[in-house]
Amino acid sequence: MATMDIDSSSPLAGNKGKGKQLMPGDKDNLPWVEKYRPEKLEDLVSHEDITSTIETFIDANRLPHLLFYGPPGTGKTSTILACARKLYGPNHKSMVLELNASDDRGIDVVREQIKNFASTRKIFSSGFKLIVLDEADSMTSAAQAALRRVIEKYTKNVRFCIICNYVSKIIPAIQSRCTRFRFAPLEMDQVEARLDHIIQEENVNITQDGKEALLRLSNGDMRRALNILQACHAAFDRIDDTAIYTCTGHPHPKDIQRIMDTMMNDDFTTAYSTVDKLKRENGLALQDIISELIFYFEMLEVPTHATVYLLAAVADIEYRLSCGATEKVQLGALIGTFKMATDIAARN
Template sequence: MSAMDIDTPSVRDKGKGKVRATPQNGESDNLPWVEKYRPKTLDDLVSQKDVTSTIETFIDANRLPHLLFYGPPGTGKTSTILACARKLYGDNFKSMILELNASDDRGIDVVREQIKNFASTRTIFSSGFKLIILDEADSMTSQAQAALRRVIEKYTKNVRFCIICNYVSKIIPAIQSRCTRFRFAPLESEQVDDRLQTVIRQEGVNITEDGRAALLRLCNGDMRRALNILQACHSAYDRVDETAIYNCTGHPHPQDIERIVTWMMSDEFSTIYSNVEKLKREAGLALQDIISEIYYYILAIEFPPDMRIFLLENLAEIEYRLAEGANENIQLGALVGAFKQALEIAASAS
């Protein structure tokens, strides 16, 4: 048994199904699992092997370019550059990097002051370059990005930039052309599962097979989301099963989605509307989450092609309206109406 296996004894309240962690090793026990189990080296990363092998080649040749990492959340972008920093600078890497989250520090003043001051100075402890990490850079204003162009070029001898974002289309072309781009794809379920199994063993999580399957499905290739859900469920339940996963996330349970679609296909308009409204209220569900799950349900069930196409078009339109701030009650009526129209299309086609 490793030291980590005995790190975190816990006291369980059997009456309430709660878990109370008993701190033993200080700060590490209070860390979120996404930080506690963040990969420390490039070899620890569970995916993106093509990306990491290319960057290792750059580092070994001492020719690291400016980097642009983009892709969905939780796919290892920040972990990769921090692991690179450790490989470059060793344990004292924190003094050699400037890490900014552009969601907070996103104005032109940050570029002119913090970034420029850090980039314009060289360290006396190393003849190499320093590293500036701009996380969530797609939140930077266009003026800040425009000011960053000249800083990147002017101080290349002193620093390298790593720009991290979810949506590369929000980074201006001038910055994209100055960086070597790497796309981080969503993680495969097997890759997420391998890392989760390690955490489950280390933390002593009592998780069932259906709970693990639900967790892998809901995280959708996002390792950060998977670990956050697992930690929340472990704190709230002695036994983490499928119901616990859906309760913790507030996500519609598959059985509820099946009931909703059954109502849509068989009942009368007003009955469907009142049933779904009651289910939403009692289970605390959001219509947007219901629509997302209905989408997956429609793909999994055999529908006539014309009916399927009509439903998917309407689901997309309703989801867009909700994202723009439309009234949920009106959009629920639109959802029920779309199913009724789809049934008429199927009936006329037959």
């Protein structure tokens, strides 16, 4: 039987009644990711099909358990927080338990915090409460198994929103209890429209090539785009493409083009010393160089089977780097791969 929750000072009652309230001026000190986080569903820049479906659920008072999955920075957390404000109004904290499963991912959290919150009902509220589990793909299998039973048992009191990047890491029993929504990477024009608004609000001095570099590096991740923009705004008076690449430590396209030219045209020793020098002088990681080289492969004027060989070999090098292989050895393997590809192309 559900118990009555009447203690507003309880830790499970959110931040109500304790701590300092955020004053209007304090918002200027927030990271831009939080300062410009959408507060309403209509403020979200994308996924209109998802938000309209959830609004229909809320209006009909038939919100199911939700499972949001997709790449980082695509609006999953912002969407559910906007839903909480629509459900409960501005003072929604006491009705929402928000946990980051990367930190609180053990079975004890499910048995104590989540179960205690789910088993109680507000004395003056007949509706359900909301539990948001962010980064749930970090939860242990035992914790997910325990959560499965909690979801089933306390449906009258609470709704769950489970957020993750990789849905394959959520056990099927939990997936089947939730309505799933996939958040795809944002389109470039959607990211650009939001960036233009923030650039104007913050008086950011950014050039057109700087904005293009920022959009390219964001790769559909709004959080990444805002973090890079704020860091560059703090470090540079004028933000151009060089400032963007310098601030992020990402290889500049001019450097990548130079690396491509030396690997394709120079002998092995010259190419190795040139690339190694570029890496040391600019502080570049081989992993980042490889991820940028992929975009140039389609422009190579070599036979198709040589390109296929190149892609397969570079994929192996990238895998070995992710497993902790030495960069010096893998740099030699990368240059050797290009030499083999040019030999294959020359024989045909």
